[in-house]
Amino acid sequence: MTIIEPLERHAEWSAATIADPTAWSHRLGDDEIAELEEALAVARSHTDDLLDVDKSRFPLPRLGQRLVEMTEELINGRGFQRVTGLPVDRLGPEDSSWIYWGIGMHLGMPWAQNARGHLLGDVKDTGVTMASPTSRGYEMAGALPFHSDGSDLVGLLCLSNGVSGGESLIANALLCHNLLAKSDPDLAAVMYEGLPYDYRGEEAEGGRPYYTIPAFTRHGDRLFIRYIPPFIKASQRHEGAPRLTDQQVAAMAAYDALVADPAHQVEMIFEPGDMQFINNYHVLHGRRTFEDDHEAGSVRWLKRLWLATDLLAADDRPERFQAERAFSHWNEKRTRA
Numbered sequence: 001m002t003i004i005e006p007l008e009r010h011a012e013w014s015a016a017t018i019a020d021p022t023a024w025s026h027r028l029g030d031d032e033i034a035e036l037e038e039a040l041a042v043a044r045s046h047t048d049d050l051l052d053v054d055k056s057r058f059p060l061p062r063l064g065q066r067l068v069e070m071t072e073e074l075i076n077g078r079g080f081q082r083v084t085g086l087p088v089d090r091l092g093p094e095d096s097s098w099i100y101w102g103i104g105m106h107l108g109m110p111w112a113q114n115a116r117g118h119l120l121g122d123v124k125d126t127g128v129t130m131a132s133p134t135s136r137g138y139e140m141a142g143a144l145p146f147h148s149d150g151s152d153l154v155g156l157l158c159l160s161n162g163v164s165g166g167e168s169l170i171a172n173a174l175l176c177h178n179l180l181a182k183s184d185p186d187l188a189a190v191m192y193e194g195l196p197y198d199y200r201g202e203e204a205e206g207g208r209p210y211y212t213i214p215a216f217t218r219h220g221d222r223l224f225i226r227y228i229p230p231f232i233k234a235s236q237r238h239e240g241a242p243r244l245t246d247q248q249v250a251a252m253a254a255y256d257a258l259v260a261d262p263a264h265q266v267e268m269i270f271e272p273g274d275m276q277f278i279n280n281y282h283v284l285h286g287r288r289t290f291e292d293d294h295e296a297g298s299v300r301w302l303k304r305l306w307l308a309t310d311l312l313a314a315d316d317r318p319e320r321f322q323a324e325r326a327f328s329h330w331n332e333k334r335t336r337a
Helices: 030-046 063-076 088-107 173-183 185-190 229-237 246-260 328-336
Strands: 025-027 080-084 120-123 144-147 153-161 168-172 194-198 210-214 216-219 222-225 265-268 275-279 283-287 300-308
Touching: 030 063, 030 088, 063 080, 063 088, 063 275, 088 153, 088 275, 088 300, 144 229, 144 246, 168 173, 173 185, 173 222, 173 246, 173 283, 185 246, 194 229, 229 246, 275 283
Parallel strands: 025 080
Antiparallel strands: 080 275, 120 300, 144 283, 153 275, 153 300, 168 265, 168 283, 194 210, 216 222
């Protein structure tokens, strides 16, 4: 039986304790940018396909140590980090994406973002809405509620920021778990039970269009959070999906209220050249609505990475969070090459 209690207290933070953005931001210096461009030249000397680039083909002898420290902070500390100052206007979208990928390879291994095996995704408004049964948040301009993604880490690189809006919101999901565990352990316990999720059209052929997974999973003294409220609610459109109980609705409402409290959040504005990396198991992320001007060529465009870090070994993870198959598409591609 799972003991309901606060976990990983060292990773708690509040808006007040992280009010200084210099504490969670690293601005690339001229020497680091030069090193990144040197690594880009090495990578391009090996291949013309970004997906062939691994850590060994993107050497960062100096910045690499800073990225090691950043990974430690992401997994065992604050759970989010911003890197600024990549000169995307000078580099252009392609070279910037190669550098972003190379940085990602120093943080972890690529994790497929959808059933099609996409490893470097685009976050752009494509005109779809949540009313579409297969739409995903990265395809639309509307606000995104707080949620987690399906990997250890998720990274975003801003290539352009559109006309207005799109502010990134981060909430300390672990702190909110701990507060709920202390204030109402019975409701917290409900979140350790399986919740139904909509597959959004990515189920296996002939398979059920929904699956179940708990919002909270304890493994040793670690907490793993997987929580996407819109997909939970969307599961109810499927006749065979388990119906949300009154207790589950109440538990989600109590947790959502904690997550929505500005005292448990940080907001940041993306500028071109900004990168953001977060720990999906300890923080939730969301976004405000953004606006584009296609006629003027002002379009918000982010590149997204999902990553599996080797800081979490197999025995550090619950079974449902094992990462061996997460980057199978990448390994298969590189093997064929």
